Amino acid sequence: MQAVLVELVENFEYRFPEGVEVIRLNAGLMAPMIEGKMHEGLQMPLEAKTKAKTRYLKRKKSRRQARKSAAPKQTNNAVHRHGEADEEDSDDTESEDDAPQERASNGNYSKELKETQEGGREERPKKKQKISPSHSEEGETRMSEVEGVDVATEVDSPLPPQLSLPAFPLPTLPDAPPKSILALQGLDQALVEAEVVNPSSRLPVIPKGDNDRTCLSERTRKRLIELGITELFAVQTALLPFLLGSSATRRSLYAPFDPFQDVCVSAPTGSGKTLAYVLPIVEILSTRIVTHLRALIVLPTRDLVMQVRETLEAITKGRGLKIGSATGQHSFAHEQSQLVADMSTKLSGGSSKVDILICTPGRLIDHLNGTPNFSLQHLRFLVIDEADRLLAQSFQDWLAQVLAATRPSPRSVPETTETKTLVPLCDSLAPALLHLHREVDLHTDIDEKKDTSCQKLLFSATLTSDPGKLAALGLRNPKYFVVQGQPQESEIDGIPNIIAERFTMPEALKEHMIICEAPQKPLMLFHLVHNHSVRNALVFTKSSESASRLVRLFEFFEAAISSGGNPIIVRSYSSDLPTNERRTILEKFKAQEVHLKVQRILLICSDLISRGIDISHVSHVVSYDAPVDIRKYVHRVGRTARAGRTGDAWTLVEEQEARYFKSMLRSAGHLERVQRMRISEKDTASLSSAYEISLRSLRDAYTR
Template sequence: MIMIIAAALLQVLAFLTSKVIPFAEKFALLQFKRRRWTQRRQQQQGQRGKPRRNNVGDEEEGTETEDEEVEVEMQEVDEEVTVPEEREKRPKKRRKFSIELEDVEMHSESLAPPPAPSIQRSSTPQAALPTFPLPALPNPPSKATLALQGLDKALVDADIISPSKTLHIPPDGNIDGGTGLSEKMRKRLVDLGITELFAVQTSLLPFLLPSDPMHRALYQPYNPPRDVCVSAPTGSGKTLAYVVPIVEILSSRIVTRLRALVVLPTRDLVMQVRETFETISKGRGLKIGTATGQHSFPHEQVQLVADHSTSLRGGSSKVDILICTPGRLIDHLKETPNFSLQHLRFLVVDEADRLLAQSFQDWLIQVLAATRPPKNPLKHTLKDLADTTLTPRSDTTPNPTPDALAPAFLHLLPYPDVPSFITERKAASCQKLLFSATLTRDPGKIAALELRIPKYFIVQGSSPDEQEDAILDVVTEKFTMPDTLKEHMIICSAYEKPLVFFHLVHAHDITNALVFTKSAESTNRLVRLLNFFQNARTSETSNYKNIVVQAYSSDLPTAERKAVLDKFKSQEIQILVCSDLISRGIDISHVSHVISYDSPVDMRKYVHRVGRTARAGREGDAWTLVEEQEARHFKLMMKDAHHLSEVKRLRIGEKQLAPLIPHYETALSHLKDLYSRS
């Protein structure tokens, strides 16, 4: 029975499905057509309300045609609205299109044509949608902003000194004229022909030589002096800026201790600075020593340390001022007994950028450690000190008293019961002075110096308003050249470069010149080629006068190098061909020309080379021979340093070089024979 009822229900459901669903589909389609007809009717009424600009006959015909189309369409709609039973009896007509019920419901709105603009008229205009600007990246920060990020505040607060600033030195009287110098020092400088201070000296000397006598003391354990960093162009008087205050302060010493240490990169610069110290300190009784490796190590030990047999905590020294290279300094720190830096009042690092760039057995770390007292005080009893630390003077009597410890090292005293003020921590009195024409901007290297409240002096710019620009120039390595320097650039091929050099020397009558090459071998080869060229030209031209040329390089022994340099200073040698050995710090007053036969590979080398001329306000010329394949690199280097516009290009044509070619080819053949035999 249940099965029969279920079968009947299924038949009824099938019947309803077959009848109702087609009717619903037809009804939805009919509604769609009615909406479409209504929209078209409204559009026609709107168009009838407007006068047409065609002919009258055309307008009437168009109206009748439109009415007929509407009536036909309405008849079709009425015919389709019938009962499902009647629809089955009538013959089936061909359907124009077939559509599913879901598609009609979902897409009926999208299939309808857009309404005419005339239907959507309203009294108030519709508000426009708001527009938003397209997203854009912010402007990138400038190079100046990036360069100043994370800059040390001490460098931001640096003293900017105009290169033209000078200060007159009063020769006598109690008035120092703002220099901070004693009457004896002022007389000495005037006797040497120094009547005014240069830019860097005008600010540095009053800072290092304050009027308060307490700040000139040799020991300042409770109020140690501030450290100093100086960036100034070559030839601006940096050496004299630290020699004079060191001599002034150390002249008050009674006992000889090593109180000033000057570290330099080369032996030649050591000898030059020693001559300056000896000249300025004449009559002061100060003892000056050097350590460069020029003499044997035992010989230097005897010259520097007074006592080798007894171990003394305070050290023992025969010199007040030591000028040295970093490698030899480390040797004495490790191997020389009683060589101590605890009494240092000044630590001078000249040409700081080069010394900080090269490790030299980590010389800086060891030197700074030797100037500081140990962090953990040694606590020894008198018996322990006699047994382990001190060497007895005789077989029976020990020496319990350390020899002259510096105030910052007094906590090393072995006595168990001492007042608290002796064991109190004290700072070292060593004042660090850094000098360079190209002072490093690497914060890591500056931090390694452990500067104490550093004070920066920058010789650059012309007014206080340019302080930020001057600091930015130092940070971005925009170097300042002397105003009296004229710079030239000559671009040529590798074959023509010797010819261009010979033409430059003879056409511009160049004497008192330094010629820089890339190596010692290049130096010797160029000197021989120039001598062969002059001999070939002299054999054909009787009125030609040879120029005395000499090589100066690391291949020469120290004594011979000194002799060559003395001859050049006395102008017995007109042209000195050298490597970069003397490109830093060497001061030869009569040098009027600097020729870079081999172009420098970086801007720092260029600055130090051309800095050998136009010193102390004198005029000078700098010439750079650039090979064609090096021209792009050289120009980019100058452009990055914002200095390309200052270098004038000089053109030398083939007609100017043609007369020199026969003599040049003869010189080349002689040079070839010389090297083939060797």
């Protein structure tokens, strides 16, 4: 059955053929669809205008013309125009309501259609809307504008109100300060203005004559030449004139009214830092008459204590200075008898058998708290070697206790005659502590406030720039010396190298790295020893257990390869060994210097000797386990290429560690100096079978 959609308006009728279904719809909804259209070949006549619609359109046109003509004349009467707009809206509403009623009375609308239209008008909600400034031609929105002031009228509209908020500018962040300013925040100005020393500086030692620039006495210069030291290195040439100088005040034992400047030194490993503080101590203390503890040297390990003591004993030969050490290697009672002369009577000035004490921080605190008459009031030098490591470890808060022992106690409240305890007159009191003498009530120059005469000397290859740690030292007008590159290379991006943790390596050091898989690391080490002549080497591991395991694997490998010629001697050196055994191993390793053509020696060790140990014939350093920070790397590779000699440093890096290791070197500005060495399976083919045998032997040894 064919269906036809048609709009019935007014009295228009049309007779359709039989079989055609006519669907009657609302004229307002369907008019746009069928107006002027053809349907199935049937001509649809255009809708004829009704009288009501004609009157509505005519009034609408006249109102539009009136608005256009009246707009420029009534710009100052907004209220009047607002009223007219309301009247026009009401007229429009009435006209629009009357038009469909007339159409319904004159047309053939059904009763249901008229009820539907009437119900739609009654239920339509009235929505209020703020009129926009523009006027549409259809008259849907109207607004009056009076010299920039908008007056809104409320009309019926199905659209929601459009709210507008003021547009505020987005907040802008200030420009970040440059790196050079951020890196200097919180730092002491003395550190920023550190004196940069050229590492190639040298100063010859002249045995006789007054034209010597080292500020050393003729007796000391002769002793240096006897020991084979004919020139001073960069750190010594800068520090000796500053500490000794030409004035008599710098060489005095006490300076209560003109305190000495403290000194901080950052210099590469093997640059002669030990001799830089040993020579001034010997020069100044040689003038003493009464034995007091005047120089205290604090070191992190027992091995360094023994090494520094050997250097001091060699330089002070024939000077009469007494040297003591406290490391815990001997019993506490034995050390007390070596350090203090009288422990039975309490002496205000203390009692000491030694002029110079070399110790570890833990043992030093034991003597401060448990040894009678052990006093630091006469201290002239406080030397902290490997300062960055010692400051990073508490050791029972050793630094605060030592500094408190060197300073004079605060002036107490005057006591009455009955309660006053008299201190016997004793000329062994230091000038800064003379106010403790109260045998007389007269006020003299003894009561004047005096400062301690202790001068602090800090040394390290990786001196810290942490403001908090430096503040804990209580430095007095410090002077910084940095042996680090040329003056024009001492800064990168405006940041001094010591602050940016860019440390200088020995000039004659060659650095290499080998990236390999973890199971292949022992094979890489064997390849270096047998194919690259790595001998007289220090091999660093991450722990004592790793060192002992690698020693056993190396022994199994040497037994499996059974190569002819000179054997390779491997020894382990770690904290698990007793002190006497460690010292014996180290002495034997040093003594092999005269047998270099006969034997190849490897000392596999932990980081116990990565700092300060000076073994002159070490030509190679191998980091079997890659270091985790740049400071540890600097101290490891610094065991070779010392005092101007050449040396090679090798680092075995696992593949999963390569990215971090390179990033660490890059941040320190040192990646370009480390050359990567590639080793293929073809290079290690001759060692593979012996390596497999040694692995099986090691597995059997640990599973028994």
